[in-house]
Amino acid sequence: MTERSTNGQPLLEVRRLKKYFPVRSGLFSRVSAWVKAVDDVSFMIQTGETFGLVGESGCGKTTVGRTILRLMEPTSGEAIFEGENIFQLDAKTLRTRRRRMQIVFQDPYSSLNPRMTVGSIIGEPLVVHGLAKGQELTERVYHLLQRVGLRPEHYSRYPHEFSGGQRQRIGIARALALNPKFIVCDEAVSALDVSIQAQIINLLKDLQEEYHLSYLFITHDLNLVEYLADHVAVMYLGKLAEVAPVEALFTEPKHPYTQALLSANPLPDPKATHERILLPGDVPTPLNPPSGCRFHTRCPRVMDHCRTTEPPLIHIGKPEDRHTVWCHLYEN
Amino acid sequence: MTSTPVHTDVTLSSETLAPPETPWQEFWRTFKKDKLALGSTVILIGLLIVGLSGKIFTEWIVVFDTEVVRLPDKFKPPLSTPSQGIIPEQDLPALGLYLLGTDELGRDVFARMLQGSFVSLSIGFVAAGLSMIIGVILGALAGFFGTVKIFKLVSVDTLIMRFTDVMLCIPTFFLILTVVALLPPSIYNIMIVIGLTSWMGNCRLVRAEILALREQDFVQAGKALGLPEHRIIFRHLVPNAMSPVLVSTTIGVATAILTESALSFLGFGAQPPHATWGNILSDGKGFIFDAPWLVMIPGTAIFVVVLAFNLVGEGLREALNPKLRRR
Numbered sequence: 022m023t024e025r026s027t028n029g030q031p032l033l034e035v036r037r038l039k040k041y042f043p044v045r046s047g048l049f050s051r052v053s054a055w056v057k058a059v060d061d062v063s064f065m066i067q068t069g070e071t072f073g074l075v076g077e078s079g080c081g082k083t084t085v086g087r088t089i090l091r092l093m094e095p096t097s098g099e100a101i102f103e104g105e106n107i108f109q110l111d112a113k114t115l116r117t118r119r120r121r122m123q124i125v126f127q128d129p130y131s132s133l134n135p136r137m138t139v140g141s142i143i144g145e146p147l148v149v150h151g152l153a154k155g156q157e158l159t160e161r162v163y164h165l166l167q168r169v170g171l172r173p174e175h176y177s178r179y180p181h182e183f184s185g186g187q188r189q190r191i192g193i194a195r196a197l198a199l200n201p202k203f204i205v206c207d208e209a210v211s212a213l214d215v216s217i218q219a220q221i222i223n224l225l226k227d228l229q230e231e232y233h234l235s236y237l238f239i240t241h242d243l244n245l246v247e248y249l250a251d252h253v254a255v256m257y258l259g260k261l262a263e264v265a266p267v268e269a270l271f272t273e274p275k276h277p278y279t280q281a282l283l284s285a286n287p288l289p290d291p292k293a294t295h296e297r298i299l300l301p302g303d304v305p306t307p308l309n310p311p312s313g314c315r316f317h318t319r320c321p322r323v324m325d326h327c328r329t330t331e332p333p334l335i336h337i338g339k340p341e342d343r344h345t346v347w348c349h350l351y352e353n
Numbered sequence: 354m355t356s357t358p359v360h361t362d363v364t365l366s367s368e369t370l371a372p373p374e375t376p377w378q379e380f381w382r383t384f385k386k387d388k389l390a391l392g393s394t395v396i397l398i399g400l401l402i403v404g405l406s407g408k409i410f411t412e413w414i415v416v417f418d419t420e421v422v423r424l425p426d427k428f429k430p431p432l433s434t435p436s437q438g439i440i441p442e443q444d445l446p447a448l449g450l451y452l453l454g455t456d457e458l459g460r461d462v463f464a465r466m467l468q469g470s471f472v473s474l475s476i477g478f479v480a481a482g483l484s485m486i487i488g489v490i491l492g493a494l495a496g497f498f499g500t501v502k503i504f505k506l507v508s509v510d511t512l513i514m515r516f517t518d519v520m521l522c523i524p525t526f527f528l529i530l531t532v533v534a535l536l537p538p539s540i541y542n543i544m545i546v547i548g549l550t551s552w553m554g555n556c557r558l559v560r561a562e563i564l565a566l567r568e569q570d571f572v573q574a575g576k577a578l579g580l581p582e583h584r585i586i587f588r589h590l591v592p593n594a595m596s597p598v599l600v601s602t603t604i605g606v607a608t609a610i611l612t613e614s615a616l617s618f619l620g621f622g623a624q625p626p627h628a629t630w631g632n633i634l635s636d637g638k639g640f641i642f643d644a645p646w647l648v649m650i651p652g653t654a655i656f657v658v659v660l661a662f663n664l665v666g667e668g669l670r671e672a673l674n675p676k677l678r679r680r
């Protein structure tokens with residue numbers, strides 16, 4: 022369905038990404054603790070691929086997406102995009118590279134400046150990067166509007182006049198304006214009604230084909246991932262639990278957390294049944310994550326050394342399959 | 354490009370929108386519902402015209418002379434006519450009538466009020482404008498560059514906000530009195546001093562707004578699009594942070610007019626022969642029983658203008674707020 026790069030060089034490779042937020046307290050606002058929102062996360066995204074990132078709310082998905090785009094500075098790690106470490110670019114180079122990677126946000130209300138017309142919202146990146154002006158600018162904005170399913174007469178309207186789905190289209194048009202190769206979709210359809218969700222998902226698919234886009238598709242909705250993604254990473258409390266091709270993940274999930282998530286997911290077919298794995302307890306806080314395997318406080322198959330030793334990365338099958346799991350069950 | 358199969362749904366896009374309404378039109382629709390604010394706006398527009406004509410007809414084309422002294426005609430009540438034969442021809446008031454009476458030197462109070470309206474209004478606008486500009490710039494810097502450290506020591510935010518706190522601690526009126534007592538008493542010094550000592554509220558308002566806006570996705574989007582920082586601050590943040598500042602500036606005009614009147618009343622304001630509402634009031638206070646209009650007229654004028662600015666400010670608050678709440 023999607024074109025994959027054959028030379029094996031990934032479009033984006035994230036290596037050992039960490040993002041800790043300081044917690045300040047006391048009279049002099051000293052840093053008293055760290056929220057380990059993202060703790061040693063590595064994955065790669067191939068050209069033309071949709072890479073799903075799933076996990077419960079608060080597990081660090083947004084933080085991953087935003088650090089990759091340098092909307093937040095990472096604590097450590099690398100993000101190699103088209104052969105260049107994004108985290109080491111100086112401000113000037115970063116600005117030019119921003120044309121290659123964009124983001125679509127979750128909240129269609131806060132993601133558009135309420136005091137700018139739709140035309141100037143979409144046209145602004147073109148102006149700022151000196152890519153178009155005057156008549157050409159207007160025409161390119163018209164084209165973008167049309168491409169995302171809006172009409173030229175929407176050019177001079179303000180965001181508050183549009184519905185949530187239409188605003189999301191405006192956000193997509195803005196992201197497309199610079200002709201990027203890679204787009205982070207952070208819960209891009211989660212705030213929308215199901216029927217509108219389908220329209221936006223289809224739009225994203227069309228655009229992917231037309232512009233050979235790669236997506237980092239962040240969501241908590243497993244059904245969306247199954248429908249849209251080629252490759253999936255499952256995240257738990259700042260760490261990856263499992264990374265696998267979408268078919269493998271949904272047919273034979275390896276990590277106990279993935280298995281529990283899938284069992285809790287309502288199946289599209291109401292007659293199908295499966296045993297539901299109920300996880301005890303709540304997600305611990307990333308302020309003070311459990312030792313060893315972070316999932317050990319809730320894992321149904323927990324073993325003694327899970328509590329003390331962090332599980333290593335284990336390949337399932339051949340490394341080229343890109344199916345990896347972080348769990349002591351699969352050692353040897 | 355267009356050869357790829359496209360199954361983008363178009364029903365959504367053909368959904369009809371309400372007729373176009375710019376933010377201005379929307380603002381006006383809400384604002385005009387508030388009859389008090391609307392009435393006050395009319396008063397203020399009238400006052401602006403009066404103020405401008407005050408400048409024109411008392412200083413440029415002298416129709417109403419503020420300086421002619423007519424001792425025989427002192428303390429004439431409003432609407433009285435000049436004494437026949439005693440006042441020289443060229444000293445007669447413009448309409449052949451003392452519209453608002455005369456003062457202890459027989460000067461035409463109407464002419465002096467007219468001149469004073471320009472002075473009062475310009476002090477109000479310049480001082481409030483200055484306080485808005487300083488407040489917005491400092492507030493925006495504090496809010497946007499909050500954590501950036503200067504010399505690895507204090508953050509921009511801490512520096513600006515502690516300075517603001519210090520300024521707030523000083524009783525403004527006494528600071529103004531001190532400064533005005535040291536400087537030559539011109540209306541420009543008064544405007545500037547009032548402006549320089551009244552920006553703190555605006556600064557705090559803008560900082561709070563910007564701190565909240567900075568986390569909004571459209572600002573993150575701007576960053577992701579590679580917009581320069583000054584563009585993010587002045588095109589995306591500041592316009593969205595202005596509503597509370599506009600309200601406070603409108604009320605600030607009234608406060609500045611009051612401050613100037615109080616200064617004039619104490620003798621530190623614009624100096625004679627320059628008439629201001631404050632010094633007409635001040636000069637008149639000695640004759641409050643013989644010539645009550647000398648106090649009533651400028652007093653009423655100050656009261657009406659201050660009230661009108663406050664009501665317009667309240668109206669603005671209402672008209673600008675639904676937009677913020679609705680997002």
Ligand SMILES: Nc1ncnc2c1ncn2[C@@H]1O[C@H](COP(=O)(O)OP(=O)(O)O)[C@@H](O)[C@H]1O
Nearest residue numbers: 042056058077078079080081082083084085307
């Ligand atoms: N700016 C921040 N300061 C402190 N903690 C943060 C900040 N942003 C996110 N976090 C914390 O990091 C964790 C991960 O958040 P996030 O990436 O938003 O998760 P998700 O997108 O998966 O819901 C959460 O515990 C959240 O409280």
Ligand code: SF4
Nearest residue numbers: 314317320327348349
């Ligand atoms: S390492 Fe242990 S605790 Fe963690 S998921 Fe595997 S079995 Fe469960």
Ligand SMILES: [Mg+2]
Nearest residue numbers: 082083084208
């Ligand atoms: Mg999130």
